[in-house]
Amino acid sequence: MLQRIASLVVFGGERRPSTGSGGTAAQPRIWRRLFHVVAGSCIPIAGIFAPHSEFVVALVVLAAGALLLDLSRFGIGPLNRLYLRLMAPLLKSDEESHITGATYMLIAAALVFWLFGREVGVPVMLYLSLGDPVAAIVGRRMPGPRLLGKSPGGTAAFMAVGAAVAGILIAAGVVEHHWALWAGAAIAALVELAGIPPDDNLVIPLVAGAAMWAMGV
Secondary structure (H helix, E strand, O other): OHHHHHHHHHHOOOOOOOOOOOOOOOOOOHHHHHHHHHHHHHHHHHHHHOOHHHHHHHHHHHHHHHHHHHHHHHHOHHHHHHHHHHHHHHOOOOOOOOOOHHHHHHHHHHHHHHHHOHHHHHHHHHHHHHHHHHHHHHHHHOOOOOEOOEOHHHHHHHHHHHHHHHHHHHHOOOOOOOHHHHHHHHHHHHHHHHOOOOOHHHHHHHHHHHHHHHOOO
16 A cells, blocks of 8 residues: 555656657646646745745645545545546546646645745746746647657747746846756756656756755755
8 A cells, every 4th residue: 555655656656658848648738738827826926925934834735635635536436536527627638547737736836945945946836837838838839859759949948938937036036146047947947858757747846946956046
């Protein structure tokens, strides 16, 4: 049982095909894209204004609840069917038996705000919420060679979005200028390109956030 839970958390279930920029998996519905942008951006925007300690506690509670729901529905057929019926427009086709991207995003947000603070958490979560869907949209529509099954054009689009996010946050006084903000945007884009399991929503913020923190943000 513990081995099954560990496998679900680490790998999200069975290994999934890449769904990044230019991948071959089924394209997510437009509602999922919009949810990723809106809900994903609400987390760092709330993190700008909310008291930090209380915000981290709220994220931990939400992440734990989302993970518990996912683990519970895998073993309770009626609960899973109800969940899938209600959430169908927002789910990937394989999330019937996998931890959802939204759950991974909440886990990542809780970890980066807790471990690295607001100065890293806000930009890195915006890199994810805005850069990842743009990379997928651009990558799927851009012809040309593929790298690791994805379009380098999608990676470039991710970097551009990340650079724009960093510039806006600096101009608005949300974060102080630091060269590692730009490096973090590039690292986040490269992590998306690499497609490291279990899920971009978890791995991009953790890897890019750790790198930004190590570089002094």
